[in-house]
Amino acid sequence: MKILISNDDGYLAPGIVALAEALVSFAEITVVAPDSNRSGTSNALTLDRPLSVQRAANGFYFVNGTPSDCVHIALTAIMTERPDLIVSGVNQGQNMGDDTLYSGTVAAATEGYLFGIPAIAFSQVHKGWQHLDTAATVAAELVRRGFPELPSPYLLNVNIPNLPRTEIKGIRRARLGKRHSSEPVIPMRDPHGRDIYWIGPPGAVLDGGEGTDFDVTSRNYVSVTPLQVDLTNTRQLDMLAMNIQ
Numbered sequence: 001m002k003i004l005i006s007n008d009d010g011y012l013a014p015g016i017v018a019l020a021e022a023l024v025s026f027a028e029i030t031v032v033a034p035d036s037n038r039s040g041t042s043n044a045l046t047l048d049r050p051l052s053v054q055r056a057a058n059g060f061y062f063v064n065g066t067p068s069d070c071v072h073i074a075l076t077a078i079m080t081e082r083p084d085l086i087v088s089g090v091n092q093g094q095n096m097g098d099d100t101l102y103s104g105t106v107a108a109a110t111e112g113y114l115f116g117i118p119a120i121a122f123s124q125v126h127k128g129w130q131h132l133d134t135a136a137t138v139a140a141e142l143v144r145r146g147f148p149e150l151p152s153p154y155l156l157n158v159n160i161p162n163l164p165r166t167e168i169k170g171i172r173r174a175r176l177g178k179r180h181s182s183e184p185v186i187p188m189r190d191p192h193g194r195d196i197y198w199i200g201p202p203g204a205v206l207d208g209g210e211g212t213d214f215d216v217t218s219r220n221y222v223s224v225t226p227l228q229v230d231l232t233n234t235r236q237l238d239m240l241a242m243n244i245q
């Protein structure tokens with residue numbers, strides 16, 4: 001089994017190292033990841049400058065680009081054979097609900113999916129890498145299990161509670177929850193007196209109802225959500241006047 005591994009926290013992040021170590025025991029892995037943290041970059045591609053690929057001492061490739069750049073370069077320039085699966089993560093922090101739209105972790109998996117390859121994004125619920133061994137173990141369990149019940153390619157978003165493996169109650173399918181809009185930006189002044197702004201925290205949970213990723217992870221289950229990329233709002237499509245003058 002050939003697996004391409006990427007992430008958005010960068011090739012040096014503990015999450016991708018733990019994931020690679022968990023998968024290498026049963027799969028042929030290739031790691032291609034950003035040279036630094038690209039959290040929140042979504043599906044961005046780098047179109048305004050060329051990209052370079054370097055190789056670290058541990059064999060990981062790293063790119064001065066986004067997660068989507070990494071997977072794109074891996075599939076069309078680095079790998080001589082098409083992988084059977086794309087795995088992204090383990091992300092430091094959750095990717096639930098609307099996070100998935102901004103997430104570089106999900107974007108790396110999505111790029112592989114758009115090339116017709118099954119893909120899974122893995123995130124830990126809380127930042128700080130606590131119990132990262134659990135996340136890597138669960139990720140390996142899910143990769144080994146596979147998803148024969150789904151048509152291929154599939155795109156899955158997985159969130160794993162930061163708990164000892166023995167406290168994880170199980171794995172549950174879940175729909176994406178929803179957040180309120182993000183908190184306001186944080187205004188500051190730079191040393192030259194110019195206004196600068198930090199992006200504010202994510203919005204609070206708006207829909208964390210039963211069966212959402214927020215819900216199942218809060219009950220110490222791993223959440224698994226199949227994603228799609230067709231953004232057509234089919235309900236409104238039917239509402240649109242047939243011929244717009």
Ligand SMILES: Nc1nc2c(ncn2[C@@H]2O[C@H](COP(=O)(O)O)[C@@H](O)[C@H]2O)c(=O)[nH]1
Nearest residue numbers: 039040091099102103104105182200201202
């Ligand atoms: N508005 C903010 N959103 C945040 C912040 N930190 C995280 N996030 C959301 O979570 C994901 C993290 O996903 P990643 O895979 O890109 O690391 C990010 O995309 C946002 O949706 C924050 O401080 N503010």
